[in-house]
Amino acid sequence: MYINDNMAKKVYLGMIGDIMHPGLINIINEGAKYGDVIIGLFTDKAIANHRRLPYLTWEQRKTVIEHIIGVSSVVPQDEWSYVENLKRYKPDYIIHGDDWQYGPDKYIRDEVFKTMERLGGEVIEIPYTKGISDSSLKEEIDALGVTPQARLSSLRRLISAKPVVRILESHNGLTGLIAEHTSVEVNGQHREFDGMWASSLTDSTSKGKPDIEAVDLTTRLHDLNDTLEVTTKPFIFDGDTGGKIEHFGFTVRTLERLGISAVIIEDKVGLKQNSLFGTDAIQTQDTIEGFCNKIKAGKESQITRDFMIISRCESLIAGKSVDDALERCLAYVAAGADGVMIHSKNKSGEDIKEFCLRFREKDPHTPIVAVPTTYNQFTEEELATWGINVVIYANHMLRSAYPAMVKCAETILETSRSLEASDKYCMPIKQILNLIPGTKKK
Ligand code: SPV
Numbered sequence: 001m002y003i004n005d006n007m008a009k010k011v012y013l014g015m016i017g018d019i020m021h022p023g024l025i026n027i028i029n030e031g032a033k034y035g036d037v038i039i040g041l042f043t044d045k046a047i048a049n050h051r052r053l054p055y056l057t058w059e060q061r062k063t064v065i066e067h068i069i070g071v072s073s074v075v076p077q078d079e080w081s082y083v084e085n086l087k088r089y090k091p092d093y094i095i096h097g098d099d100w101q102y103g104p105d106k107y108i109r110d111e112v113f114k115t116m117e118r119l120g121g122e123v124i125e126i127p128y129t130k131g132i133s134d135s136s137l138k139e140e141i142d143a144l145g146v147t148p149q150a151r152l153s154s155l156r157r158l159i160s161a162k163p164v165v166r167i168l169e170s171h172n173g174l175t176g177l178i179a180e181h182t183s184v185e186v187n188g189q190h191r192e193f194d195g196m197w198a199s200s201l202t203d204s205t206s207k208g209k210p211d212i213e214a215v216d217l218t219t220r221l222h223d224l225n226d227t228l229e230v231t232t233k234p235f236i237f238d239g240d241t242g243g244k245i246e247h248f249g250f251t252v253r254t255l256e257r258l259g260i261s262a263v264i265i266e267d268k269v270g271l272k273q274n275s276l277f278g279t280d281a282i283q284t285q286d287t288i289e290g291f292c293n294k295i296k297a298g299k300e301s302q303i304t305r306d307f308m309i310i311s312r313c314e315s316l317i318a319g320k321s322v323d324d325a326l327e328r329c330l331a332y333v334a335a336g337a338d339g340v341m342i343h344s345k346n347k348s349g350e351d352i353k354e355f356c357l358r359f360r361e362k363d364p365h366t367p368i369v370a371v372p373t374t375y376n377q378f379t380e381e382e383l384a385t386w387g388i389n390v391v392i393y394a395n396h397m398l399r400s401a402y403p404a405m406v407k408c409a410e411t412i413l414e415t416s417r418s419l420e421a422s423d424k425y426c427m428p429i430k431q432i433l434n435l436i437p438g439t440k441k442k
């Protein structure tokens with residue numbers, strides 16, 4: 001039975017509240033014994049640097065949680081740290097499972113103890129409910145996959161929640177798994193990629209073909225399906241020039257149906273060549289009017305609210321000025337582009353920085369996407385200070401795999417056997433057998 005004989009006291013309980021389970025109900029019930037339970041519901045912004053974004057939006061989670069017996073009110077918690085909210089709401093108690101005593105979040109616990117002591121409040125730790133947790137449930141849900149709509153909308157959520165969204169190139173199911181599951185801890189912070197880039201360069205190169213739109217859309221999407229099947233994170237699709245205006249609307253709808261979050265199209269016409277050739281190749285830009293018409297055609301065809309059409313400006317690649325790039329990008333946004341990608345092969349990054357700072361003076365909000373392949377000396381944090389919202393590592397899975405494979409092939413030739421190559425360049429057989437989840441039947 002729900003007993004609360006101490007209505008005047010305030011009990012603070014922070015939670016993500018994405019997947020409700022008995023452990024959370026238990027902690028709410030425990031909290032309600034001490035007073036009115038205020039749920040500090042973590043916002044996307046609070047979560048984004050520490051965990052994967054929740055499946056439900058903040059408003060959806062709030063609706064569920066405010067209807068749970070024992071919850072008095074739900075307030076946003078905008079930081080991973082509790083300190084600001086504890087100072088704001090001055091609870092008499094804060095309640096938390098005792099699982100935060102170990103691991104990367106221990107510093108959060110230390111801060112909470114210090115703050116509550118200063119406020120004259122008390123920290124209640126209750127035994128963590130064994131065998132059930134948000135993360136174990138999340139693993140099970142991840143194994144089921146994601147709906148196209150949830151995947152599609154997650155890129156916009158990430159852009160508004162994170163200072164910078166980190167995207168890794170993926171050209172097949174295996175590289176998709178790497179982008180999906182690779183994570184590291186840096187200074188106590190969990191880090192992983194936020195999504196994937198379907199690069200025209202690596203899609204073509206992995207087929208032994210040049211990056212000139214020779215691999216058609218149907219083939220690329222057919223192959224992309226392999227990756228969509230084994231991942232849940234958002235995809236940004238490299239749409240090259242977007243093709244003919246009359247065709248681009250169909251491309252947009254096809255991508256939306258698959259749950260792709262965004263397409264980036266570049267303002268070039270004629271035979272497309274890879275941008276990293278710079279002025280060594282003929283790079284002919286569309287007229288501003290012509291490209292704006294393509295953006296408009298795409299936006300008119302779009303049926304979901306969240307799909308993004310991002311315009312990619314090739315002025316700096318074609319040897320033109322930052323002024324030219326600015327004029328174009330502002331026009332593209334006015335035509336309806338949901339973001340701009342500015343590209344350059346200049347190693348200094350100066351042109352990109354100047355563009356971003358000047359673009360931000362005119363347009364504080366439209367997302368800027370950057371592909372720092374040549375100016376790779378800058379960290380994501382530095383790029384974010386220029387106003388960049390999305391950083392794409394555009395070809396690194398393919399570029400790192402290829403030299404390793406060549407080395408292995410050469411070593412087999414040199415030694416007339418595979419012993420040396422296996423020892424030096426190959427993962428153990430046991431490891432490859434267990435690499436793909438679900439390979440071994442129990
Ligand atoms: C790609 O990855 O295919 C791109 C980025 O379009 S770049 O290769 O730098 O042009």
Ligand code: MG
Binds near residue numbers: 201211238
């Ligand atoms: Mg490309």
